[in-house]
Amino acid sequence: MSQGQWYPPEWPDRIRALAAGELTAVTPRRAATVMLLRDRGPEAPTPGPVVHMLRRRTSMAFAGGAYAYPGGGVDPRDDDRLIGWAGPPLEQWADRLGVATVTEAQAVVCAAVRETFEEAGVLLAGPTATTVVGDTTGDGWEADREALVARDLSFAEFLDRRGLVLRSDLLGAWARWITPEFEPRRYDTWFFVAALPEGQRTRDVSTEADRTVWIAPAEAARRYDAGELLMMPPTVTTLRALAPYRTAAEALEAADVQDMTPVLAQARLEGDELVLTWPGHDEFTKHVPAAGGGGGAA
Secondary structure (H helix, E strand, O other): OOEEEEEOOOHHHHHHHHHOOOOOOOOOEEEEEEEEOOOOOOOOOOOEEEEEEEOOOOOOOOOOOOEEEEEEEHHHHHHOOOOOEEEEOHHHHHHHOOOOOOHHHHHHHHHHHHHHHHOOOOOOOOOOOOOOOOOOOOOOHHHHHHHHOOOOOOOHHHHHHHOOEEEEHEEEEEEEOOOOOOOOOOEEEEEEEEEEEOOOOOOOOOOOOEEEEEHHHHHHHHHHHOOOOEEEHHHHHHHHHOOOOOOHHHHHHHHHHOOOOOEEEEEEEEOEEHHHHOOHHHHHHHHEEEEOOOOOOO
């Protein structure tokens, strides 16, 4: 059994309450997260890209201390008006993301691009459909980033102010995971992959993280297995899926064939145990005593 999984101590009691019909599942919030990749130089000891990860502050209510990718919730304002758009049409994105409307597809993709800018200082947008902005580290960019974080500025307003179009062709949809029904904070999260644009660099600007790293996916997964890095199931699963690719471009191209079926944990009672499973991901199966407490990393 892997030793780095983020496993809150309150899970067993909440699972028992859900199984007994004493807990009403909250509606998950829409969210997006981006696996931002960059290629290493020819002098790198091993081939393959590295991925940008953040360690969430231990004070965070959700997944404190766990390593994750830049990401966060959808801003409802991103459903309200169409924005400058480059790449596949919204109808194609709606089909790929499994959502009912083009406005919802736009909102999810906007969340991915906005959160990457908010938490890493990287912006997947440009003045035209074939260009991308360069350095985003100046004072003006930082003021706009902080206004987005504070929700004083909508993403559409930001793009309009800057005369930019969102480069959806720089993103690939990779996976979709929904927080288990027994969690008090639930998210319906789309995972995307993207390559770091030329001329841009990541910055440690997230107020939700106390550390950022560029790390090879296989190395991050190895350190999870060794119990050195805490992660949630979707994080380590996507790291394992990224490990075989030799370049960021190769991983982005592979996004088109990834399974976007939502993954939702299931809890069932088997004798004197509650069994928690993630369909298709047996390594995360948990056996929780049907009575009494529990928790900790497992």
